[in-house]
Amino acid sequence: MSRRTIAVVSGGLRQPSSTRLLADRLAEATAGSLRERGFEARVQVVELREHAHDLTNTLLTGFASADLQRAIDTVVQADGVIAVTPIFSGSYSGLFKNFFDALEAGSLAGMPMLIGATAGTARHTLALEHAVRPLFAYLHSVVVPTSVFGATEDFGASSGQQVPGDVPPLQVRVARAAGELAELVAARSPHSVVDPFADPTSFTDLLAGA
Structure with missing residues (x-):
């Protein structure tokens, strides 16, 4: 069975975190959808709260710590990324x-991406479309059509019978978005890490200006 790696970026600041809860639901649904397509799914989670100080230092110095670099490598070397943020202001x-x-x-160019967000009120729903989606469009990622927003009240909602015209409950959107991400990931070859030292230019070629 071919394997695909899904990196999950959770931007929650607290523990427990509704952002992490949504990220885990999306990861579980994506892994299940990949298994249905005949792929083994490996899920790796990056909790940004664990790297907060290192991120500040990296932005000031231009150099990532070893822990932060491992987190970065986890994301850029994945076959697909799930990115979930809390919404503030x-x-x-x-x-x-x-x-x-x-x-x-350019490290996320062409990367299949599923975006999600959480907030205390559904009034922030459109932040996914006017803020988060444009961010990844700028990074040239391939973002699935369905974004997933979870307000506080959504996490206890039942999936029951839907009335025509009603907004689908959270778990319905999770399943739909996960299926879209799995479809993109399954259609691509597994990500391969290129070793920049594997095929060096010879000294002779360098002298010749090759």
Whole structure:
């Protein structure tokens, strides 16, 4: 069975965190959807709260600590990424943005991406579309059509029978978005890490200007 790696970026600041809860639901649903397509799913979680100080230092110095670099490598070397942020003042959190600011330019280009967000009220739902989606469009990631927002009241909602015209409950959107991400990931070859020292240019070629 072929394997695909899904990196989960959780921007929650507290423990326990509704942001992490949503991220875990999305990861579980994506792994299940990949298994249905005949792929083994490996899920790796990056908790940004654990790297908050290192992120600040990296933005000031331009150099990532060993722990932060491992987290960055987890994300940029994955076959697909699930990114979930809390919404503060109508947009993603500063910690969430700092992490993606710390990545090398172009490192997420073409990356299949599922975006999600949490907040205390459903009034922040559109922050996914006017703030989070444009961020990853700028990074040239391939973001699935369905974004997933979870307000506080959504985490206890039942999936029961839906009335036509009603907004689907959280778990319905989770399943739909996970299926879209799994479809993108399954359609691509597994990510391979290129060793920059594996095929060096010879000294002769360098002298010749090759």
